[in-house]
Amino acid sequence: MQGLQPPRFLTARWIHLAMANYEVDPAELLPLVPEGTELDFCSGKCFVSVVGFQFLDTRVLGIPVPFHRDFEEVNLRFYVKRKVGAEIRRGVVFVKEIVPRRALAWVANAVYNEKYVALPMSHDDRLSDSPGTLTYSWRHHGEWSRLGVTIEGDAYLPDETSEAAFITEHYWGYTVQRDGSTLEYKVEHPRWNVWRCARQELDCNAAALYGSAFARCLAAEPTSCFVADGSEIVVRRGTRCELP
Secondary structure, three states: OOOOOOEEEEHHHHHEEEEEEEEEEEHHHHHHHOOOEEOOOOEEEEEEEEEEEEEEEEEOOOEEEEOOEEEEEEEEEEEEEEEOOOOOEEEEEEEEEOHHHHHHHHHHHHHHHOOOOOOOOOEEEEOOOOOEEEEEEEEEEEEEEEEEEEEEEEEEOOOOOOHHHHHHHHOEEEOOOOOOOOEEEEEEEEOOOOOEEEEEEEEHHHHHHHOOHHHHHHHHOOOOEEEEEEEEEEEOOOOOOOOO
């Protein structure tokens, strides 16, 4: 039936999303683009983003899972789009997602065939200080890595043509399945306010974590960095894309 949506799979609050964005050679991403989608560009540029944020009050199929409701995530993602009739669906593809508990990684990998790994994690959220700071940390190969930012000014709603809007307003997820098909799922949330960052730091062994191709672009200065305030979110159950 037209207009019927897949059921809710996950609900939560996502808050204080630190987003460091880097220009990347599109050729590096082409082997990772799911079938039926294409790379999405902003002002002719192709981006990857390192995103750290907090999950709060997480529920799977409406049920809170003990000891798995509140946690951090850090992911590396890039941007694609898919045309469905007259609609352009703008989405993200994850290169790797870090969470602190094995069960979280297992469920996401089993249900969506995503690229989750479980590593020790922590965060230090002092956005209410002056200046406000926010750090997400994870331990990989025995060493602590971190994404840290310092914000400046007040939060604002970015212009719809801005890079900040491009980064935050992709409302679909796409992932390659084990048989090579593409799974599509919808992520629902309102537009987010953002804070500009006066300082940012990405301190990690990117080659060991993401591979040498991503290490090259992540070694450069980000083209932008900001913190989104976040909101309640809904992740719909995934469906396989119907391809020509």
